[in-house]
Amino acid sequence: MTAVRRSQLPPPTIPHRSRIRWLAAAHPADVADVASVLATACVAQLRPLLAEDRDDGHAVALHRWFAAVTAQAVVHGAVYLYADDLAAAIWLPADAAALNLDGDIRSVPELDTLSALLRRSPAAAEPATVPAYLVAVGTDPGRRGRGAARQLLEAHHRKLDAAGEAAYAIAVDPIGKRLLAAAGYQPDHVDHAGVLALQRMRRLPRTRPGGGAW
Numbered sequence: 001m002t003a004v005r006r007s008q009l010p011p012p013t014i015p016h017r018s019r020i021r022w023l024a025a026a027h028p029a030d031v032a033d034v035a036s037v038l039a040t041a042c043v044a045q046l047r048p049l050l051a052e053d054r055d056d057g058h059a060v061a062l063h064r065w066f067a068a069v070t071a072q073a074v075v076h077g078a079v080y081l082y083a084d085d086l087a088a089a090i091w092l093p094a095d096a097a098a099l100n101l102d103g104d105i106r107s108v109p110e111l112d113t114l115s116a117l118l119r120r121s122p123a124a125a126e127p128a129t130v131p132a133y134l135v136a137v138g139t140d141p142g143r144r145g146r147g148a149a150r151q152l153l154e155a156h157h158r159k160l161d162a163a164g165e166a167a168y169a170i171a172v173d174p175i176g177k178r179l180l181a182a183a184g185y186q187p188d189h190v191d192h193a194g195v196l197a198l199q200r201m202r203r204l205p206r207t208r209p210g211g212g213a214w
Contacts, residue, residue, distance in 0.1 A: 030081065035070055
C-alpha cells in the first residue's frame with residue numbers, strides 16, 4: 001500500500017470548556033463512538049435511496065467502515081467528537097485514496113459508491129492545492145439543529161486557515177450542501193454514481209499563512 005503522509009498541521013486549539021474533543025489517539029471506545037454517530041447519520045441521510053428492509057445491514061457495514069477510517073484519520077488526519085456523542089467529523093489528507101478501507105462497505109451493493117469517495121479523492125488531479133479532505137461530518141438524527149456539525153467544521157477550518165490550506169468535501173444531499181455552503185464551500189461539479197448525485201465542493205483558506213487576507 002502506498003504510504004499516506006501524516007498530517008503536518010499542529011493539534012487544533014480547542015477553546016476552554018468547549019464541547020468538542022479532538023481525538024489524539026485511537027482508543028477503541030472513541031473509535032466506536034465516532035463510527036456509531038456517523039453510521040447512524042449516514043443511514044438516516046441516505047434512507048430514501050436505500051432498501052429500507054436492509055437498514056440493519058447498511059448500519060453494520062457503515063459502522064465497520066467508519067471505524068476503519070477513524071483509526072486511520074487519528075494518525076494521518078483529524079477526528080472530532082462532540083459531547084454526548086451528538087456529532088462527529090473525520091478529516092484525511094487528500095492522498096487518502098492510498099488507504100485500503102473498502103472491504104466492509106463493498107459487501108453492501110447500494111453503499112459501494114461511498115467507498116469510492118476515498119478512492120476518488122482530489123489527490124490524483126491536484127494534490128498541492130487541496131490537501132484537506134472532509135470524509136464525513138454527521139449529527140445524531142434525533143438531535144439536529146443545535147449547531148454541532150457547524151462547530152466541528154469550524155474547529156478544523158481554523159487550523160486550515162492559519163496554515164493557508166484549502167479544503168475539499170462532497171455533499172450527498174441538500175442538507176449537507178447547505179451546511180458546507182454556510183461554512184464557505186463553493187460548488188465545484190457534480191458526479192453521478194448510481195442513485196447518488198455527489199456535489200463536490202471546495203473551500204479556500206480565509207487567511208494567508210502568518211495572517212492577512214488572500
